[in-house]
Amino acid sequence: MSEKHHTAPRPVTDGLDASLPGPGMDTVGHPLTVADVLALPVLSAGQPQVVTGVDRLDRPVRWVHMTELTDPATFLKGGELVLTTGMPLPEEPAGVRRYVDELAGIGAAALVIELVRRYHRPPDALVHACAARGLPLVTLAKDVNFLEVTQVVHALILGNQAEEMRRTHRIHEAFTALTLRGAGPEEVVSAAAEMSGHTVVLENLVHQALICKPSGGTVEVALRDWERRSRATPPAGHTSVSGPGGWLVASVEYQGERWGRVVMLPAPPGQATPSAFTPAAVTVLERAAMALTIARVIQAVPWERTSRRDLLRDLVGQRHCSPTDADARVAALGLPTKDCSFMAVLADFPQEADATKSEAVLSEELRKKGTQVLVGLLGPTRLGILLLLPPGQPCSPLVEHLSRTVLESVPGTTVSTGSEVTDLFGAARSFREATRVAEATEPGQPLPPGRSYHEPSDIGLRRLLFALREDTRIQDFTERRLGRLLDHDARHATDLLTTLRHYLDAAGNKTLAARSGGLSRETVYQRLRSIERVLDCDLESGEHRTELHVALTALDVLRAPSTGSNGR
Structure with a gap:
C-alpha cells in the first residue's frame, strides 16, 4: 500500500440519493453500495475490475476496513468493504479458501485486492473461493491510497446516516402533522406515495383496494388482478417484504383488531425509483399505518363508504387518466365492470342531514339486496348513485325500487336519472344528464304516472326554461x-x-x-x-x-x- 499522501477528493454523492418531488421534503435515498464505492474517483483511479460477484454489487457498504492480517474476520461485524494489498494471503489454496470463508461468513460486502506489489493477477485459488462463496472480488491495477478511500467512504457513510436521521425526523413530523389536523385516509396514503416515490395502496380485510396512489405508473398497472395478487401476499406480524410480488406490507390494526393493511409496491423496471425498499421507505409505511389507525379510531365513517364516495366523485369529474384506470379501480373494490351497463341516479334532499343519513341507509339497503352500486355525497344535499347493471337486467324496476326507498325515508326528495351507458367512462355523461333533469325539476313537480323519479324524456319546454x-x-x-x-x-x-x-x-x-x-x-x-x-x-x-x-x-x-x- 502506498504511503504517499494525496488531497482527498470531494465526496461524490450523485446517484446516491434517488429523489422524486415530495410534499416539502426530500424523498428516500438508498444505502451506499459496493457499486457506489467503486465509482468514487478515489477508488476508480485504481482501475477497479470486478472479477467475481458482478451481480452482487448492490450490497450495502456499512464500513471500510483495510487490513494485512491473515484473519481479518475477527475484527469485522458484517457489511465491510475489505481492502488489502494481498500480502497476507496464504500460499496454499486451503488457506486461501479459509480466508475467503471467514470473510463471507461474517458478511463482508466485498474484497478489494491491489495488484501492484505481491500479485499482478489475482490467484486462481482466490478467484475460485470468492466465486464459490458469492463474495465480490475486485482488483486494482494501480496504486491507491487506502487511507484516502476509508476517509472518503466513511465521510459518505456518516453523512448518509446523519441525512437518514434527518429524513426520518421529517417523516415523523409530516405524519404527526397529518394526524393532528385530522387527515383522512386518502391524504395519508397520498403523502406516503409522495414521500416514498412508490405506489401505495390501502386495502381492507377482504382484499379490496380502497385507495390507490400510483407513483410513476398507472392505476391500471398497480391494481390489475388485485385480489389474486393480494391473497398471494401473506400477512406479516410487522412491516416486511412479503409475497411473490415483493410488496412491503404493514398491518393497520388497533388493540389486536385488524382493519386492513397498507401496501407499498416495488417500482416497475426502468423507473428511476429504486425497486428495493430503503429504510426510509419502511419508516414511511410504518408511520402511514399508524396515521391510518388513528384516523380510523377518530373518524366514524367506514373506509369502504369513503372509498366508494371518492371513486364516484372521480368518475363524475372524469378524473381518471384512462378508461382502463377507471375499470381497474372499480374492479379492485370487488365490483363488476365487464359486460355491465351503468346508470346515474341523483337524489336531492330537502336538508343536508337527510342526505348524510341516507348515504349510509341506502348503501346498506342496496348491499342487502345484492345490488352492485356506488353511492356517495356529491353536494350538501345531493346524493349520487351509480348503478352497475349486469347483462340483461332492466334498469327501470331497480331505479323504481331505489327511488321509492328514498322517498319513503325522506318525503320531498327529488330523484332524477340519466340515460343508461355501456362503458364506465361514460358514467360522467349519464350524471350530466341526471343533473340537467334535476335542474329542470321544479319543487312539487308532478311525477309521471307509475313512476317515482324523473328522467331525461320528461323535460319539455317549461322544464327546459326552468x-x-x-x-x-x-x-x-x-x-x-x-x-x-x-x-x-x-x-x-x-x-x-x-x-x-x-x-x-x-x-x-x-x-x-x-x-x-x-x-x-x-x-x-x-x-x-x-x-x-x-x-x-x-x-x-x-x-x-x-x-x-x-x-x-x-x-x-x-x-x-x-x-x-x-x-x-
Whole structure:
C-alpha cells in the first residue's frame, strides 16, 4: 500500500440519493453500495475490475476496513468493504479458501485486492473461493491510497446516516402533522406515495383496494388482478417484504383488531425509483399505518363508504387518466365492470342531514339486496348513485325500487336519472344528464304516472326554461316579447296578459279563449286587437304565436318561487 499522501477528493454523492418531488421534503435515498464505492474517483483511479460477484454489487457498504492480517474476520461485524494489498494471503489454496470463508461468513460486502506489489493477477485459488462463496472480488491495477478511500467512504457513510436521521425526523413530523389536523385516509396514503416515490395502496380485510396512489405508473398497472395478487401476499406480524410480488406490507390494526393493511409496491423496471425498499421507505409505511389507525379510531365513517364516495366523485369529474384506470379501480373494490351497463341516479334532499343519513341507509339497503352500486355525497344535499347493471337486467324496476326507498325515508326528495351507458367512462355523461333533469325539476313537480323519479324524456319546454331561468338571454327574450304588455296592464289596470294566455292555450281559437276567460267573443276580439297594437305583432302568425307562448312559459318560470341550488 502506498504511503504517499494525496488531497482527498470531494465526496461524490450523485446517484446516491434517488429523489422524486415530495410534499416539502426530500424523498428516500438508498444505502451506499459496493457499486457506489467503486465509482468514487478515489477508488476508480485504481482501475477497479470486478472479477467475481458482478451481480452482487448492490450490497450495502456499512464500513471500510483495510487490513494485512491473515484473519481479518475477527475484527469485522458484517457489511465491510475489505481492502488489502494481498500480502497476507496464504500460499496454499486451503488457506486461501479459509480466508475467503471467514470473510463471507461474517458478511463482508466485498474484497478489494491491489495488484501492484505481491500479485499482478489475482490467484486462481482466490478467484475460485470468492466465486464459490458469492463474495465480490475486485482488483486494482494501480496504486491507491487506502487511507484516502476509508476517509472518503466513511465521510459518505456518516453523512448518509446523519441525512437518514434527518429524513426520518421529517417523516415523523409530516405524519404527526397529518394526524393532528385530522387527515383522512386518502391524504395519508397520498403523502406516503409522495414521500416514498412508490405506489401505495390501502386495502381492507377482504382484499379490496380502497385507495390507490400510483407513483410513476398507472392505476391500471398497480391494481390489475388485485385480489389474486393480494391473497398471494401473506400477512406479516410487522412491516416486511412479503409475497411473490415483493410488496412491503404493514398491518393497520388497533388493540389486536385488524382493519386492513397498507401496501407499498416495488417500482416497475426502468423507473428511476429504486425497486428495493430503503429504510426510509419502511419508516414511511410504518408511520402511514399508524396515521391510518388513528384516523380510523377518530373518524366514524367506514373506509369502504369513503372509498366508494371518492371513486364516484372521480368518475363524475372524469378524473381518471384512462378508461382502463377507471375499470381497474372499480374492479379492485370487488365490483363488476365487464359486460355491465351503468346508470346515474341523483337524489336531492330537502336538508343536508337527510342526505348524510341516507348515504349510509341506502348503501346498506342496496348491499342487502345484492345490488352492485356506488353511492356517495356529491353536494350538501345531493346524493349520487351509480348503478352497475349486469347483462340483461332492466334498469327501470331497480331505479323504481331505489327511488321509492328514498322517498319513503325522506318525503320531498327529488330523484332524477340519466340515460343508461355501456362503458364506465361514460358514467360522467349519464350524471350530466341526471343533473340537467334535476335542474329542470321544479319543487312539487308532478311525477309521471307509475313512476317515482324523473328522467331525461320528461323535460319539455317549461322544464327546459326552468333549467335556464337564470340565463339573462331568457330573461331578455321574455321582457322584449311581453314587457310592453305587462307595462300596459300595470298602467291601465287591464288584464290583457290573461286574455293572451287563454288565446294561446286555445291554439288561436277565439271561441275557446272567450269561454276560458268568461268573456264575450266581441270583448275577446277587441282585446286581441289591443294586444297586437301594444306588442306590434300579428296574432294570426304561427311564428309570433310560438314566440309569445315561449315567452309566457318563461314568465311563469321566472315568477316561480326560488328553489335554491337543487343540491349542487
